[in-house]
Amino acid sequence: MPVEDEIRRFAHSLAEDLDSLFADLEAAAALVLSRLGAENSHSLRWGPFAPDQLRMMEAEADGLLERHALVYGAGIIFDPDRIVSPEQLIPWRVRGATGAAEAYGFDFDEHSRDYYDFMQLPWFAEPKATGEPKMTAPYVDFLGVDEYILTAAVPFADDHGFVGVAGSDIEVSTLEQVMMREAKNVSGRFVLLGAQGRIVCSTTARFLPGELLEQNAGSGHHLELPTRVPTLSLYWE
Amino acid sequence: MTLTDDHSFGSDPSSAARSSSGGSQGLRQHIYRALPEIDRAEAIVTRLRDSMSLGLLREGDRLPSEVEMAESFGVSPTTVREALSALRSKGLVETRRGRSGGTFVVSLPASSVPMMRQRLEGLSVVQLRDMGDHRSAISAASIQLAATRAVDSDLHAIERLVEAFERADGTHTLARADSRIWLEIAVSAQSRRLLVAQLHLQLESSELLWAPLGSPRSKSSVLPYFGQMMEALHRRDREAAASAVAQRIQDDTFHMIDQKLTLALHEGSKDDNHAR
Structure with a gap:
């Protein structure tokens, strides 16, 4: 099989995974809106939120972690201006040491040195502004989960406008593992890119994760992953 | 202060209370610092094993008591016992009873290829790149300071270590000789903090860098960089020194990632129906 076909096959398989992740995020957002939206209208x-409402959101996140091996953390992130209790801002779940889901606590005290101010971050600001789902480029989530991750987020809104996003984090290391497994079936070298041409991972040491492709690349081939929402792309020479 | 085999790591002559040959308590504490890892017993085994590889712990050294180690690692005594038991079964330490008893280092670890392979497989490309970036930042800063601060005897000490590296042979000796040079550069920078940072980086990276996997890192490809670094240090040329360091470490990072990718992509079975 020619290299290009092998790479296309890989692109399709990864695109399926990401589409199914976004479908689950949309379902979680819709569920939160339907269960909580009416009584808060x-x-x-x-x-x-009452304990059973928080448990419902946790259960959604846990289901997401269970169904998507790629995902490291998941949950709902509310707009601070649309919620009563700041400590309920991010019901967030991550994979614990044993693989089981556990709660992740963020710091919401504005005066604390570790205050997590996410309002300007692309996974929150962009879906809020556009109303569209978003997959970010890799970034170091300082004061968030402090990992090197990509975030997929789907916004939800009521009659007053934007309420929050259903989000999930993918660790770059995990995406890399998945890619390596698949890449055994691809005879050529290739690069997986996030937004703005930032390298997520590659099968050659010539292209290092975190760097920008344009500074390293010659004239190769580009292929956007065929996902419903723009996500990642592939580059090969 | 120098960092050759004959001298201690310590800069403070008043720290006479040594647990064993060479090494002040101050730096040694970092061998026993708290662990971030999840699998803590295994992390303790790795830390102690690497410390032996780097020559920070030597044959005959007595380790702190289980209680002391539990406290400094921030784990339960059971976890420390588990780790020591693993080290005992590898024949690296021995526990003796009685008044002069305790746990002693009895032999130095031989680089085990399967272990190195497993470690490399456990690290992602992102982590290897980040390790390289960190090494590059700490090492470039150290050599820039060394270029302005080192006196002749400092430069002489580094030179002797480079000569020792030239004579070194075998994974283990090369890893240790290479590490010593980087530590001595931090010493010449007159910075205890850079030295500690470099120590942690060397513990983490050096065995892996020189591991005999696939096509191992070659001594002869590294030597010219040391030549350039020494020359720049003698000229007190900060930029040239830092640039040689950056290139050397970039090469190291490329090498490690290449090894990692080769392992990840070529080990195991390919799809049978996949025609090449």
Whole structure:
């Protein structure tokens, strides 16, 4: 099989995984909206959430972690201006040491040195502004989960406008493992790219994760992953 | 202060209370610092094993008590016992009873190819690149400071270590000789903090860099960089020194990632129906 076909086959298989992840995020966002939206429709600020409502959001996140081996953390992130209790801002779940899902606590005290201010970050600001799902380029999530990750986020809104996003983090290391497994079936070398041409991982040491492709590349071939939402692309020479 | 085999790591002559041959308590504490890893017993085994590989722990050295180690590693005594038991079964340490008892280092670890392979497989390309970036930052800063701060005796000490590296042979000796040079550069920078940072980086990277996997890192491809670094140090040329360091470490990183990718992509079976 020619290299290009092998790479296309890889692109399709990864695109399927990502599409199914976005479908699950959309389902989680829709569920939160339907379960919590009606009773909160009378006020601008949602909540405070009852224990069973928090458990419902946790269960959604846990299901996502269970179904998607790629995902490291998942949950709902509310807009701070649309919620009553700041400590309920991010019901977030991550894979624990044993592989089982566990709660992840963020720091919401504005005066703390470790205050996690996510309002300007692309996975929150862009879906908020556009109303569209978003897959970010790799970034170091300082004061978040402090890992090197990509984030996929799907916004949801009520009559007052944007409420929050259903989000999930993918560790670059995990994506790399998946790619390496698949790449055994591809005879050529190739590079997986995030937004703005940032290298996520590659099968050659010539292209290092985190660098920008344009500074290293000659004139090769580009292929966008055929996902419903723009996600990643592939480059090979 | 120098970092050759005959001298201690310590800069403080008043720290006379040594647990064993060479090495002040100060730096040695970092061997026993708290662990970030999840599998803590295994992490303790790796830390102690690497410390032996780097020559920070030597044959005959007595390790701190289980209680002391549990406290400094921030784990339970059970976890320390588990780690020591693993080291005992590898024949690296021995526990003796009685008044002069304790756990002693009895032999130095031989580089095990399967172990190195497993370690390389466990690290992602991103982590290897990041390790290289960190090494590059710490080492370039150290050599720039060394270029302005080193006196003749400092340069002489580094030179002797480079000569020792030239004579070195075998994975283990090369790894250790290479590490010693980087540590001595930090010493010449007169920076205890850079030395500690470099020590942690060497513990983490050096055995892996020189591991005999696939096509191992070659001594002869590394030597010219040391030549350039020494020349720049003698000229007190900060930029040239830093640039040689950056290139050397970039080569190291390329080498490690290449090894990693070769292992990841060529080990195991390819699809049978996949025609090449």
